[in-house]
Amino acid sequence: xxxxxxxxxxxxxxxxxxxxxxxxxxxxxxxxxxxxxxxxxxxxxxxxxxxxxxxxxxxxxxxxxxxxxxxxxxxxxxxxxxxxxxxxxxxxxxxxxxxxxxxxxxxxxxxxxxxxxxxx
Numbered sequence: 001x002x003x004x005x006x007x008x009x010x011x012x013x014x015x016x017x018x019x020x021x022x023x024x025x026x027x028x029x030x031x032x033x034x035x036x037x038x039x040x041x042x043x044x045x046x047x048x049x050x051x052x053x054x055x056x057x058x059x060x061x062x063x064x065x066x067x068x069x070x071x072x073x074x075x076x077x078x079x080x081x082x083x084x085x086x087x088x089x090x091x092x093x094x095x096x097x098x099x100x101x102x103x104x105x106x107x108x109x110x111x112x113x114x115x116x117x118x119x120x
Contacts, residue, residue: 001031008113013076013106022071033072038114040068043107046084050097058096059088062103069110077106 006016016030023030042065049058066081080103087096 001027001034002116005113005116008116009110012109012113013074014110014113015073015075017073019071019073022073030072034114037068037072038111040065042068043104047100047104050084050093050100053093055088055093055096059085062088065107074106074110077103077110080106 001016009016020027020030023033042061045061046058046065049055049061062081062084066078066085069081070078080099083099084096084103087093087099
């Protein structure tokens with residue numbers, strides 16, 4: 001993985017060192033999994049589900065994205081997902097919807113950093 005991508009990921013709230021430790025230091029595997037992250041559809045389900053008051057779908061998608069992002073060291077994104085998940089579980093729809101923009105911002109930052117790597 002290029003150094004500029006590692007720096008961009010760091011700026012997006014990704015702890016690449018911790019994720020690499022989880023993968024036994026296998027940088028090639030980490031990079032492969034990061035690129036597959038871009039294909040995950042969980043994020044695309046959250047916003048529309050919240051807009052339609054479909055909290056079951058929003059919860060499932062946000063929880064899935066939280067787990068994936070946490071395992072990949074995407075701490076900022078995982079925390080934003082946890083915020084949405086916690087509000088949905090607490091039956092707090094408005095705070096869940098209000099937390100979504102931060103989730104979206106964190107997700108987009110990670111995707112931009114990964115897009116730079118993909119195009120390298």
